[in-house]
Amino acid sequence: MKSLILYAILVILTYIGCNTADPKPLPKLGQTSIENGDTLYHTVGQFTLLNQDSIEVVNSDLSGYIYVSDFFFLNCPTICPIVMKQMLKLYQKYEGNPTVKFVSHTLDPKRDTPSALKQYANNLDINHSKWLFLTGDRDHIYDIKDDYFIAAMEDSEVPGGITHSGQIILVDKKGHVRSFAEGTDPIKVEHLMEDIDQLLKEYESK
Amino acid sequence: MKANKVNTIFLILAILTYFSCNEAKYMQGKRTYDMVCATCHMQNGSGVKNLYPSLKPINTSITSSELACIIRYGVNKESSLIKMPPNPALETVDITNIVNYIVVDMNRSKEEFTLDQIEAMLENCKEATVEQ
Numbered sequence: 584m585k586s587l588i589l590y591a592i593l594v595i596l597t598y599i600g601c602n603t604a605d606p607k608p609l610p611k612l613g614q615t616s617i618e619n620g621d622t623l624y625h626t627v628g629q630f631t632l633l634n635q636d637s638i639e640v641v642n643s644d645l646s647g648y649i650y651v652s653d654f655f656f657l658n659c660p661t662i663c664p665i666v667m668k669q670m671l672k673l674y675q676k677y678e679g680n681p682t683v684k685f686v687s688h689t690l691d692p693k694r695d696t697p698s699a700l701k702q703y704a705n706n707l708d709i710n711h712s713k714w715l716f717l718t719g720d721r722d723h724i725y726d727i728k729d730d731y732f733i734a735a736m737e738d739s740e741v742p743g744g745i746t747h748s749g750q751i752i753l754v755d756k757k758g759h760v761r762s763f764a765e766g767t768d769p770i771k772v773e774h775l776m777e778d779i780d781q782l783l784k785e786y787e788s789k
Numbered sequence: 790m791k792a793n794k795v796n797t798i799f800l801i802l803a804i805l806t807y808f809s810c811n812e813a814k815y816m817q818g819k820r821t822y823d824m825v826c827a828t829c830h831m832q833n834g835s836g837v838k839n840l841y842p843s844l845k846p847i848n849t850s851i852t853s854s855e856l857a858c859i860i861r862y863g864v865n866k867e868s869s870l871i872k873m874p875p876n877p878a879l880e881t882v883d884i885t886n887i888v889n890y891i892v893v894d895m896n897r898s899k900e901e902f903t904l905d906q907i908e909a910m911l912e913n914c915k916e917a918t919v920e921q
Contacts, residue, residue, distance in 0.1 A: 657870065660828065660829070660874055662828065664829045664830075664831075664837055664840070664841050665828055667837055667840070671838070699870065703870060703871075706838060706839040706840045707837075707838050707839075707840060742874070
């Protein structure tokens, strides 16, 4: 009887051991399509935006980096500060890792000019080349948010005037969305951290 | 065996007492704080860097009467990058509870405020806030 239990424990341990040794790669999220026999994965579409130093930022500026992204606005009285606190936690963890960048998009570009975003970033006490705060043409931003699976719309009925979802999105070096987490939930953000580590490992082993 | 059981009961009692001691003294204030302030200043009052100031510990230059006024009228200085919205829906009793929660539970001050004291503080800040 006793040895049976021992065997059972051994089997379970081996199973767990196997699983951690060879984790499944993170999925590439979104619609895939097949073209000439190749599978094409969803990628973040072409964008041209301005950062907090009023310098143009396009997709290729981020290629070769994995980045953690969110959508927010300065005068957001509801979820944004909570999500920002979680972004800051992630930033502090990967501050020293040159492969990881952070990209926050404003949903209120009329008020959130590059100089307002610069002041905001200064108050967060972050490195401006590591954490980009992007603004630009309103319609362009609202198109891009779809590529990150973010829902947002202007709504004069709600405090702050914009409703939106507070996910934090993980994008890989090629612009594929690989994971996301509800930015208001610290436990889900912990899981996202594990996904970031796993994605980094994927690149290390290549 | 009997003595053991009694011991266990005392242990559980001690643990329960410990936990209830740790609970906020101003539960009503905590509840309102969690609803109207925590989104920006965080549930534990830690704030977010220099964007949303920490309330635990709270800036020592802020007096209790300033605190009461800020809760009712918000912060809307010329220099504010993000403005703190006013809370016209909060009654004086709600504000009293929040002030006590911040001062006593978060910042371990011995001083507590009565409804009348907060009422008087709010009278005084009416004009001061209009010109901000």
